[in-house]
Amino acid sequence: MQPMLNSGAKRQATTRCLGREVQSRRRLVHPMVDDASVLPTDMLRFIETPVAQPLIKGRNTALAGSVVFAAVLFLLLRQFALTPSLAALFAGATLAMNITVVWLRFQSHASTPLAVNLNHPFMDTEPMGEARVLIQMADGQWVAPGDHRVRTIPDDLLGGFTLVQDTENYPALGHFSNAKEVAGILARHLALINQAIALRDAVNEVHDPIEEARDRENLDSGLLERSWLEDEEAVDVESPLVSFFRGKE
Numbered sequence: 420m421q422p423m424l425n426s427g428a429k430r431q432a433t434t435r436c437l438g439r440e441v442q443s444r445r446r447l448v449h450p451m452v453d454d455a456s457v458l459p460t461d462m463l464r465f466i467e468t469p470v471a472q473p474l475i476k477g478r479n480t481a482l483a484g485s486v487v488f489a490a491v492l493f494l495l496l497r498q499f500a501l502t503p504s505l506a507a508l509f510a511g512a513t514l515a516m517n518i519t520v521v522w523l524r525f526q527s528h529a530s531t532p533l534a535v536n537l538n539h540p541f542m543d544t545e546p547m548g549e550a551r552v553l554i555q556m557a558d559g560q561w562v563a564p565g566d567h568r569v570r571t572i573p574d575d576l577l578g579g580f581t582l583v584q585d586t587e588n589y590p591a592l593g594h595f596s597n598a599k600e601v602a603g604i605l606a607r608h609l610a611l612i613n614q615a616i617a618l619r620d621a622v623n624e625v626h627d628p629i630e631e632a633r634d635r636e637n638l639d640s641g642l643l644e645r646s647w648l649e650d651e652e653a654v655d656v657e658s659p660l661v662s663f664f665r666g667k668e
Contacts, residue, residue, distance in 0.1 A: 456559050456560055456561070457561075458534055458553070458561055459553075459561075461536050461537065462534040462535065462536050462551070462553055462561075463534060463535060463536075463537075463542070464531075464533070464534050465528075465531040465533040465534065465535070465541070465611065465615075466528065466529040466531065468535060468539075468541040468542055468543075469541070469542060469543040470541045470543060471528065471541075474525065474528045474529075475525075477525075478521060478522075478525040481517075481521040482518060482521055485514055485517035485518055485521065486514065488513070488514075488517070489510045489511070489513055489514035489517070490510070492506075492509065492510045492513055493506050493507060493509075493510035494506075496509055496510065527603075527604045527607065528607075530604075530608075531607075531608050531611055531612075532554055532555035532556070532595075532608060532612075533552070533553070533554060533555070533608070533611060533612050533615055534552070534553045534554075534555070534561065535550070535551065535552055535553075535615060535619075536550065536551040538550040538551070538622060539551070539552065539615065539618065539619060539622065540618040540621070540622060541615065541618070546622050549622075549623055550618070550619040550622040550623055551563070551619065552564055552612075552615050552616055552619045554569070554582065554592065554595075554612060556582070556592070556593035556594055556595055557579070557593075557594045557595055557596060557597060558593070558594065560593060562592050562593055564584070564592065564612070564616055565584050565590070565592075566584075566625070567584040567585050567586050567616075568584075568585040568613045568616055568617070569582055569583065569584060569585060569592065569609070569612060569613060569616070570582075570583060570585045570589075570609070571583070571595055571596070571601055571605070571609065572589060574594055577594050578597060579594065579595070579596050579597035579598055579599075580594075580595050580596045580598065580601065580605070581593065581594055581595060582594075582595035
């Protein structure tokens with residue numbers, strides 16, 4: 420007879436830290452895609468979409484212009500001012516500086532942590548189904564932003580900023596950036612991500628909560644203005660001349 424197995428499996432001993440557990444739970448509010456470190460095959464990074472192609476063409480044009488400018492500068496310096504070696508040194512330094520500026524500016528767009536599928540308006544094609552958006556976190560994980568726009572809040576544990584849904588409870592999506600402030604590249608990335616989410620909702624015919632809030636605000640303002648006008652009409656305003664004669668009576 421085979422021995423009976425112990426029905427109560429032993430639990431592995433774990434060391435739990437309340438602060439880290441709370442932070443971990445907060446970060447896993449929104450589910451990630453399967454194998455989140457790998458971008459799904461039906462998704463394209465922003466820089467690969469048709470709307471980003473002018474950025475690539477602009478980079479290539481700027482690089483070609485930098486080479487032409489350096490060549491012209493070399494010829495002018497060699498002809499009128501300096502020896503060929505010094506002219507080449509100045510022209511080469513100018514070329515390197517221009518290429519660095521152009522490349523850094525292009526990388527600020529190419530590094531946008533955003534991906535969309537073929538049904539998104541960024542693909543510049545007629546959508547055939549549901550549009551999707553994914554955002555890449557600082558650790559390389561791709562997550563879906565959910566139904567709302569996103570914003571960043573300071574991350575006291577890891578430093579930098581955490582990406583959260585822009586709702587009352589601010590559900591966290593993950594650690595987004597190690598930047599020290601929301602400016603420059605980070606602000607540009609956030610604006611582009613929120614634009615992608617708004618276009619996704621337009622394709623999917625999802626009502627925009629921001630537009631709903633604006634409509635509600637306009638309605639409240641209209642009601643307040645109408646009430647104010649009615650109150651004004653109810654008040655009998657006497658002119659100073661009428662008050663004077665009434666006082667005489």
